[in-house]
Amino acid sequence: MDNTGQGGSGTGHQDGRQGPGPQRPREAGGGILMGRPFGVPVYVAPSWFLVAALITWVFGGQLDRVLPELGRARYLVSLFFAVAFYASVLVHELAHTVAALRFKLPVRRIQLQFFGGVSEIEKETETPGREFVLAFVGPLLSLVLAGVFWLALQAVEPATVPGVLLAGLMVSNLLVAAFNLLPGLPLDGGRMLRAVVWKISGRAMTGTVAAAWVGRALAVSVLVGLPLLTQADRAESFGSVDSLTDALLAAILAAIIWTGAGNSLRMARLRERLPGLRARTLTRRAVPVTAATPLSEALRRANEEGARALVVVDGAGVPAALVRESAIVGIPAHRRPWVAVGSLAQDLQDGMRISAELSGEELLETLRQTPATEYLVVEETGEVYGVLSTADVERAFVAAMARTPS
Numbered sequence: 001m002d003n004t005g006q007g008g009s010g011t012g013h014q015d016g017r018q019g020p021g022p023q024r025p026r027e028a029g030g031g032i033l034m035g036r037p038f039g040v041p042v043y044v045a046p047s048w049f050l051v052a053a054l055i056t057w058v059f060g061g062q063l064d065r066v067l068p069e070l071g072r073a074r075y076l077v078s079l080f081f082a083v084a085f086y087a088s089v090l091v092h093e094l095a096h097t098v099a100a101l102r103f104k105l106p107v108r109r110i111q112l113q114f115f116g117g118v119s120e121i122e123k124e125t126e127t128p129g130r131e132f133v134l135a136f137v138g139p140l141l142s143l144v145l146a147g148v149f150w151l152a153l154q155a156v157e158p159a160t161v162p163g164v165l166l167a168g169l170m171v172s173n174l175l176v177a178a179f180n181l182l183p184g185l186p187l188d189g190g191r192m193l194r195a196v197v198w199k200i201s202g203r204a205m206t207g208t209v210a211a212a213w214v215g216r217a218l219a220v221s222v223l224v225g226l227p228l229l230t231q232a233d234r235a236e237s238f239g240s241v242d243s244l245t246d247a248l249l250a251a252i253l254a255a256i257i258w259t260g261a262g263n264s265l266r267m268a269r270l271r272e273r274l275p276g277l278r279a280r281t282l283t284r285r286a287v288p289v290t291a292a293t294p295l296s297e298a299l300r301r302a303n304e305e306g307a308r309a310l311v312v313v314d315g316a317g318v319p320a321a322l323v324r325e326s327a328i329v330g331i332p333a334h335r336r337p338w339v340a341v342g343s344l345a346q347d348l349q350d351g352m353r354i355s356a357e358l359s360g361e362e363l364l365e366t367l368r369q370t371p372a373t374e375y376l377v378v379e380e381t382g383e384v385y386g387v388l389s390t391a392d393v394e395r396a397f398v399a400a401m402a403r404t405p406s
Contacts, residue, residue: 031111040097040107042090047114055082059168066164077161084165085172086112088145092176093117095141099134115256116176123361124271128199128207135191142177146170184215186260208268215261223254273400274360282396283356283377283386284308288317291342295331298323298341309387311376312345321345322352322374322387346372353378356385367393 031043059078063070070077093110096119100107108120125131149170156162180188190211198207227246286309289298298310310323327344346352351370356377358366367375367390375388 031113037094038097038101040101040110042110043112045111045113048086048112051114052079052082052086055085063164066159067161070161077165081165081168084169086117088142088169088173089117089176091145092138092142092180093119095137096121096134099137103130103134105134115252123365124204128195128204131198132192132195135188135195138188139177139180142173142180146173146177149173182218183211184218184257184261185211185264186215186257187218190215190261190264205268205272208265212261212265212268215264216258219254219258219261222257223250226250226253270401271361273403274364276360276400277363277393277396278359279354279363279377279388280356280359280385282392283388284392286311286384286387288313288319288384289323289341290315291321291340291345293341294337295328295339295341295344296333296336299328299336309374309389310341310345311384311387312342319348319376319384321347322376324373325389325391326373346374348376352376354388355380363393364397 031045031048034042034044036042056075056078059081060075063074063077067074089112090110093112097107097110100119100121103125105125106122108122111118111120121134125134146169149166153163153166153170156166158164158167181192183189183193185191185194185208193214194204194207194211196207197210198204201207227250285305285307287298287302287305287307288311289301291312302308302310309325310328311319312321312323314320321342323341323345331339331344349370349372351366352372352374353376354363354366356379373390375390377385377388379385
């Protein structure tokens with residue numbers, strides 16, 4: 001599933017930057033770390049254990065009708081099925097991940113959770129063709145897995161444990177592929193629709209709007225149609241109806257699709273505003289001071305020049321450190337004449353010098369790569385332009401989000 005980019009009640013990929021705060025860690029938890037295929041961490045969310053138990057119980061009931069001789073051992077077989085199914089989901093997500101890495105798009109993590117999996121891809125594709133490929137490879141791999149399980153099924157007896165497992169995995173992968181191919185965000189099919197409309201219109205935003213609204217229509221269809229379909233099927237097959245369960249499942253799926261479509265639309269609109277986040281316009285004017293300068297004197301100079309930041313320079317006038325605003329605030333006024341600015345400064349590290357020309361997503365990504373509270377902003381010539389505060393960037397980003405309609 002992909003809440004902001006693609007996926008659904010199955011699998012998909014997702015733009016991992018739902019709140020691009022510059023200091024957000026590049027790799028968050030979210031469950032048990034299972035490994036790092038292709039260098040991408042794979043997590044199993046706590047909600048997976050709930051759905052694994054549910055699958056074990058439901059599939060165990062089906063096994064009891066087909067293979068009653070298994071007795072309670074049917075639940076061990078069912079648990080194996082749940083694990084194998086999510087292994088198939090992982091293959092689906094790895095397809096998205098490999099394609100993203102092939103296109104040089106960073107993947108933050110893969111997470112297996114209640115309704116499938118999420119590949120958190122941190123950047124948007126640059127062309128509609130790549131967008132289509134990135135979306136399509138997931139369902140394609142699910143279809144390939146279904147075919148592999150079908151071929152294996154031909155070599156075993158259907159009314160056996162291997163036969164039932166292979167049939168279940170074949171059907172489940174077909175369902176995952178079919179559901180994700182539905183043409184509405186946040187599903188894979190929605191990303192494919194977005195790519196097609198993007199190609200025709202020439203605007204990525206047009207494709208996002210179209211696919212998001214189709215996704216919302218799809219959510220309404222699931223909410224209304226799924227209980228009717230399952231009720232008809234159960235009435236014909238078993239003569240009993242669990243309408244409450246059907247309605248609850250439909251409501252959960254519809255909510256996920258509707259929310260994912262809305263998030264996709266909101267993030268696309270936000271990206272249209274991100275170019276307004278420019279390092280040059282957000283940078284504070286700074287004054288150079290030596291490390292031994294008393295804080296009170298440094299602040300006096302800054303006030304005279306209308307500056308809001310302090311840069312510590314060495315004897316040759318070369319910037320060596322940045323005085324942290326948070327540290328200044330913590331020093332009472334009566335102590336400032338006896339506190340040297342060097343004791344409040346952070347040495348300039350690799351990544352803390354950024355270009356004044358950075359803007360939008362490139363600016364946010366640069367700040368994420370080296371988390372800090374302040375950055376030295378320089379011109380292309382190497383001349384110091386000023387100091388960029390993370391707090392200023394975050395305020396500008398929040399303001400851009402506030403102006404972005406849902």
